[in-house]
Amino acid sequence: xxxxxxxxxxxxxxxxxxxxxxxxxxxxxxxxxxxxxxxxxxxxxxxxxxxxxxxxxxxxxxxxxxxxxxxxxxxxxxxxxxxxxxxxxxxxxxxxxxxxxxxxxxxxxxxxxxxxxxxxxxxxxxxxxxxxxxxxxxxxxxxxxxxxxxxxxxxxxxxxxxxxxxxxxxxxxxxxxxxxxxxxxxxxxxxxxxxxxxxxxx
Numbered sequence: 420x421x422x423x424x425x426x427x428x429x430x431x432x433x434x435x436x437x438x439x440x441x442x443x444x445x446x447x448x449x450x451x452x453x454x455x456x457x458x459x460x461x462x463x464x465x466x467x468x469x470x471x472x473x474x475x476x477x478x479x480x481x482x483x484x485x486x487x488x489x490x491x492x493x494x495x496x497x498x499x500x501x502x503x504x505x506x507x508x509x510x511x512x513x514x515x516x517x518x519x520x521x522x523x524x525x526x527x528x529x530x531x532x533x534x535x536x537x538x539x540x541x542x543x544x545x546x547x548x549x550x551x552x553x554x555x556x557x558x559x560x561x562x563x564x565x566x567x568x569x570x571x572x573x574x575x576x577x578x579x580x581x582x583x584x585x586x587x588x589x590x591x592x593x594x595x596x597x598x599x600x601x602x603x604x605x606x607x608x609x610x611x612x613x614x615x616x617x618x619x620x621x
């Protein structure tokens with residue numbers, strides 16, 4: 420299997436998981452899509468679980484798993500109410516998925532991710548950073564919440580200040596934090612995108 424298909428932050432999270440000797444059972448919140456990052460963990464000996472709210476996205480991920488002979492246990496689920504018991508997973512992550520929640524729902528989802536994380540486990544999550552954004556995120560209906568229609572469905576993008584995201588983890592140990600600013604050139608137009616990435620320990 421070609422492992423170069425996955426986003427660099429996922430490799431980084433795997434490295435931290437290996438270095439911290441967490442239990443090899445992982446949950447991806449937003450696990451669907453054509454190239455599910457869960458595959459990287461499965462290929463490295465992790466029992467890999469995932470939830471996604473979209474059945475078509477789940478179908479694509481399951482097709483990828485079948486084609487590459489991987490055991491990915493992905494089912495329909497909402498990260499705001501994760502369908503697993505407390506302290507089930509050694510690792511939990513959400514890559515570019517929680518960014519599609521409102522700010523209040525983001526807090527709920529983070530609480531749920533931490534609930535299902537084992538003591539000493541690791542959480543990775545990223546946020547849209549409200550610094551130097553020039554991409555079109557849609558109509559701002561509430562502070563930092565932008566709405567647009569994608570494929571006929573309304574979608575929200577929530578943008579946070581650094582102080583907002585830091586507060587989410589006041590009671591946890593931040594092992595890693597990265598501020599990423601990306602310049603995109605699309606249709607001869609230069610756009611700036613920005614993210615805040617965290618790896619925290621329960």
